[in-house]
Amino acid sequence: PRKIIIDTDPGQDDAAALMLAFASPEELEILGLCAVAGNVPLSFTSRNLRIVCELCGKPDAKVYEGALKPLNRPQVTAEHVHGKTGLDGAELPEPTMQAQEQNAIDFIIETLRREPAGTVTICTLGPLTNLALALQKAPDIASRIQELVMMGGGCFEGGNITPAAEFNIYVDPEAAKIVFDADIPIVIMPLDVTHQLLTTRDRVAKIAEVGTRPAQVLVEWLAFFERFDIEKYGSDGGPLHDPSVIAYLLKPELFSGRLCNVEIEVQSELTVGMTVVDWWHVTDRRRNATFMREVDADGFFALLTERVARL
Numbered sequence: 001p002r003k004i005i006i007d008t009d010p011g012q013d014d015a016a017a018l019m020l021a022f023a024s025p026e027e028l029e030i031l032g033l034c035a036v037a038g039n040v041p042l043s044f045t046s047r048n049l050r051i052v053c054e055l056c057g058k059p060d061a062k063v064y065e066g067a068l069k070p071l072n073r074p075q076v077t078a079e080h081v082h083g084k085t086g087l088d089g090a091e092l093p094e095p096t097m098q099a100q101e102q103n104a105i106d107f108i109i110e111t112l113r114r115e116p117a118g119t120v121t122i123c124t125l126g127p128l129t130n131l132a133l134a135l136q137k138a139p140d141i142a143s144r145i146q147e148l149v150m151m152g153g154g155c156f157e158g159g160n161i162t163p164a165a166e167f168n169i170y171v172d173p174e175a176a177k178i179v180f181d182a183d184i185p186i187v188i189m190p191l192d193v194t195h196q197l198l199t200t201r202d203r204v205a206k207i208a209e210v211g212t213r214p215a216q217v218l219v220e221w222l223a224f225f226e227r228f229d230i231e232k233y234g235s236d237g238g239p240l241h242d243p244s245v246i247a248y249l250l251k252p253e254l255f256s257g258r259l260c261n262v263e264i265e266v267q268s269e270l271t272v273g274m275t276v277v278d279w280w281h282v283t284d285r286r287r288n289a290t291f292m293r294e295v296d297a298d299g300f301f302a303l304l305t306e307r308v309a310r311l
């Protein structure tokens with residue numbers, strides 16, 4: 001299996017991504033899970049991450065806590081999307097498992113230095129603060145990362161927290177800039193992809209038919225998360241962002257995109273946090289990221305449903 005570290009700010013859609021990963025041990029070996037401040041403060045994202053581990057029957061998973069706030073900006077959160085705890089929508093017990101003593105930044109550094117170069121994939125589902133701090137502290141790890149697969153950014157689809165910016169990048173644009181400048185192979189799942197992954201009534205009904213406790217909880221989370229999105233986007237179901245990252249590792253053929261230059265805007269008041277995508281190669285700047293644009297949405301939901309049934 002491919003070795004991965006998941007860095008996340010759960011989040012109902014982060015939780016769905018974690019379920020997909022936990023349900024796929026043949027393809028993915030999860031070395032550790034890192035919590036970062038994002039949708040809600042770190043104390044909640046760490047708690048939520050542990051709740052999801054326990055729900056998925058993985059109380060031995062290694063959870064590491066990372067950055068409490070963005071590199072040099074005040075924290076921005078998204079309770080308006082995810083609820084007060086970040087994981088509102090389902091009744092679940094408080095976790096009994098603890099986070100590890102080691103912090104997420106040192107865990108990322110140590111793991112990348114210990115494992116053979118080019119064998120560890122980083123998956124980020126939230127702001128890029130933890131990875132940026134690790135790169136600042138240990139620049140040598142950049143060349144050891146097999147691939148960074150991340151949910152964040154947008155281009156043709158616009159932004160979701162400002163007209164120009166997607167939430168994960170907007171929250172910590174300086175961190176995103178460090179990561180995009182680091183010469184790491186990057187695959188981006190932007191809003192252009194995730195806005196095609198709509199949790200329509202039919203798709204959610206199929207997850208409900210699975211009938212297990214994890215499937216039922218996922219349906220409750222999606223119902224909560226959707227409330228906001230349906231009003232906002234006027235569609236049958238809201239976009240499901242973060243599981244696209246894990247789905248790409250399992251079935252890359254579901255996605256298509258283009259290797260191009262992507263830069264992060266960190267200055268402009270109007271467009272801070274924007275991913276500036278050179279889709280048409282109008283510059284000769286380094287092609288540093290594969291920017292995904294299309295997805296087989298039915299194939300994605302079939303995969304998610306089939307895997308959640310294995311939990």
Ligand code: BDR
Pocket residue numbers: 011012013014039078081125126151160166167168241242
């Ligand atoms: C991203 O922001 C968060 O609210 C979601 O979990 C996802 O990672 C979408 O913009």
Ligand code: CA
Pocket residue numbers: 008009010011013014038039125126242
């Ligand atoms: Ca997230």
